[in-house]
Amino acid sequence: MKLVIGIVRPEKTNDVLEALYRAEVRGLSMTRVEGHGGELDHVETYRGTRVQVGVSEKVRFEIAVSDDFVQPTIEALCEGARTGEVGDGKIFVIPVEQVVRIRTGEQDMAAVTPVGA
Amino acid sequence: MPPGINAGDTAWMLAATALVLLMTPALGLFYAGLVRSKNTLNTFMMCVAALAVATVAWAAIGYSLAFNGNAGFIGGLGNAFLHNVTFAPRQGTHIPHLLFFAFQATFCIVTTALVSGAVVERMRFGPFLVFAALWSVFVYAVLAHWAFGGGWLQAHGTLDFAGGVPVEMGSGFSALAAALVVGARKDYGRLAILPHNAVYVLVGAGLLWFGWFGFNGGSGYSTGAPGVLAFVNTLLTPACTLAVWFVLDMVRARQVTAIGAATAIVVGCVGITPAAGYISPGWAMALGVIAALPSYAVVMLRPRTRVDETLDVLAAHGVAGFTGILFIGFFAQHSWNGVSDGLFYGHAAQLGHQAIAALAGPAYAFCMTFVLLKAIALFAPLRVAAGDEALGLDIVSHGEEAYPSGEGAILVPVLPAREEAAPARVATAPATP
Numbered sequence: 001m002k003l004v005i006g007i008v009r010p011e012k013t014n015d016v017l018e019a020l021y022r023a024e025v026r027g028l029s030m031t032r033v034e035g036h037g038g039e040l041d042h043v044e045t046y047r048g049t050r051v052q053v054g055v056s057e058k059v060r061f062e063i064a065v066s067d068d069f070v071q072p073t074i075e076a077l078c079e080g081a082r083t084g085e086v087g088d089g090k091i092f093v094i095p096v097e098q099v100v101r102i103r104t105g106e107q108d109m110a111a112v113t114p115v116g117a
Numbered sequence: 118m119p120p121g122i123n124a125g126d127t128a129w130m131l132a133a134t135a136l137v138l139l140m141t142p143a144l145g146l147f148y149a150g151l152v153r154s155k156n157t158l159n160t161f162m163m164c165v166a167a168l169a170v171a172t173v174a175w176a177a178i179g180y181s182l183a184f185n186g187n188a189g190f191i192g193g194l195g196n197a198f199l200h201n202v203t204f205a206p207r208q209g210t211h212i213p214h215l216l217f218f219a220f221q222a223t224f225c226i227v228t229t230a231l232v233s234g235a236v237v238e239r240m241r242f243g244p245f246l247v248f249a250a251l252w253s254v255f256v257y258a259v260l261a262h263w264a265f266g267g268g269w270l271q272a273h274g275t276l277d278f279a280g281g282v283p284v285e286m287g288s289g290f291s292a293l294a295a296a297l298v299v300g301a302r303k304d305y306g307r308l309a310i311l312p313h314n315a316v317y318v319l320v321g322a323g324l325l326w327f328g329w330f331g332f333n334g335g336s337g338y339s340t341g342a343p344g345v346l347a348f349v350n351t352l353l354t355p356a357c358t359l360a361v362w363f364v365l366d367m368v369r370a371r372q373v374t375a376i377g378a379a380t381a382i383v384v385g386c387v388g389i390t391p392a393a394g395y396i397s398p399g400w401a402m403a404l405g406v407i408a409a410l411p412s413y414a415v416v417m418l419r420p421r422t423r424v425d426e427t428l429d430v431l432a433a434h435g436v437a438g439f440t441g442i443l444f445i446g447f448f449a450q451h452s453w454n455g456v457s458d459g460l461f462y463g464h465a466a467q468l469g470h471q472a473i474a475a476l477a478g479p480a481y482a483f484c485m486t487f488v489l490l491k492a493i494a495l496f497a498p499l500r501v502a503a504g505d506e507a508l509g510l511d512i513v514s515h516g517e518e519a520y521p522s523g524e525g526a527i528l529v530p531v532l533p534a535r536e537e538a539a540p541a542r543v544a545t546a547p548a549t550p
Binding site for chain 2: 012036051
């Protein structure tokens with residue numbers, strides 16, 4: 001089991017969700033985050049004050065999947081989030097020690113397999 | 118005081134002019150609430166842009182083309198650059214010509230701003246400025262001449278109290294043309310695009326209604342009976358439209374919606390605009406009921422089409438204006454307006470005069486707007502790039518955000534003048550060693 005973390009552009013969120021749906025990846029969390037990955041900054045001006053906004057808004061997906069689903073998940077994230085410009089985001093894959101489904105107490109593989117799958 | 122000027126009329130028209138001017142920022146607030154948060158400022162700024170360019174164009178040439186002389190199609194250039202617009206009374210009124218100009222200017226401004234509702238969230242700001250200037254002259258001034266400036270509609274007996282033809286149908290059918298030329302938003306029909314702040318929409322609608330008392334109440338140019346009738350009808354009609362809209366919402370989805378209510382206020386105000394000084398208060402209430410129905414239908418059906426007429430200017434203004442103009446033909450009452458009866462009171466010809474206006478106004482507005490935007494598109498793209506549309510026009514067009522968090526913003530030191538003109542987006546070196 002792996003935890004796939006994808007940090008993507010907020011305006012590509014819907015494309016990512018569509019791509020994950022098509023890849024039959026169910027079960028995810030998403031959070032609005034702010035961060036910096038060395039991309040282009042933009043400058044804003046309010047009256048005499050000019051500021052350079054260094055951190056940009058991103059959306060962070062967290063998806064726990066069985067090993068067979070790691071590659072399809074990565075492909076779906078890339079397909080949905082890529083624009084080709086700097087700032088498209090990153091994907092991190094982390095091993096997962098244990099998973100528990102709270103409702104039933106199911107563990108590990110049974111817990112990351114969606115109900116009805 | 119110059120001879121022929123009435124102090125009471127002048128005092129009221131000064132106030133009414135300021136009331137109508139308020140409608141443009143009110144419209145900006147109304148529109149800004151209806152778009153996504155990333156386009157808030159750009160949407161509002163399109164209305165602010167109308168305050169700038171439509172006023173200048175109106176003073177330079179638009180006013181003269183609308184109100185100088187009685188030619189059929191368009192006025193003359195005798196009042197261009199406010200030549201001879203002075204303290205002497207405007208013909209047919211007891212207020213200074215200069216004040217009459219300013220009152221009419223506020224109409225031109227808000228009408229130009231209205232059209233922006235069709236193209237928000239994707240049109241480039243520069244081409245919009247050019248469009249607003251040209252539209253206020255080639256569409257608004259021409260239609261205003263037809264309906265109030267002694268042009269062919271007015272000469273043939275069409276009644277239009279406060280602008281059903283130039284303001285409401287003019288903006289509504291121009292909006293349809295603009296939406297067709299500029300094209301749908303990238304996300305239209307793919308994503309749920311929701312209004313980002315319904316409170317702005319309600320406050321904007323409330324301020325619009327407030328300003329509309331000057332818009333309709335001032336269109337008699339006096340404190341006399343027509344102005345008073347129009348003022349009171351501006352209270353009655355929208356209230357009835359609002360009540361009917363509640364019922365329609367209840368029937369459709371068992372819930373009365375806030376954005377529906379804001380829309381209903383606008384629809385009611387639009388419906389009474391052409392008829393305000395011509396129909397009895399009782400018929401004004403009936404108009405409020407009737408005007409709700411076609412506009413509600415268009416609001417519900419338009420999103421099922423491919424036409425991204427984004428903020429439903431056609432439904433709220435074009436369709437309700439059409440209803441109001443035709444309603445005069447049926448229910449105008451000489452005993453209330455002192456001008457003419459409608460079909461219901463034995464003067465069937467009035468309905469014919471109204472029907473001609475209800476066809477000619479929209480046809481001209483649609484065609485001319487279509488041509489103007491196609492012409493501008495020959496020189497500059499009308500839309501922002503797809504990536505910028507996704508990012509939001511506040512940052513792309515204005516370099517500001519409506520809701521900046523302040524987090525992570527670094528103060529940029531004041532640079533020497535030469536570098537001050539650097540492009541809005543600068544690359545920084547990656548932080549990695």
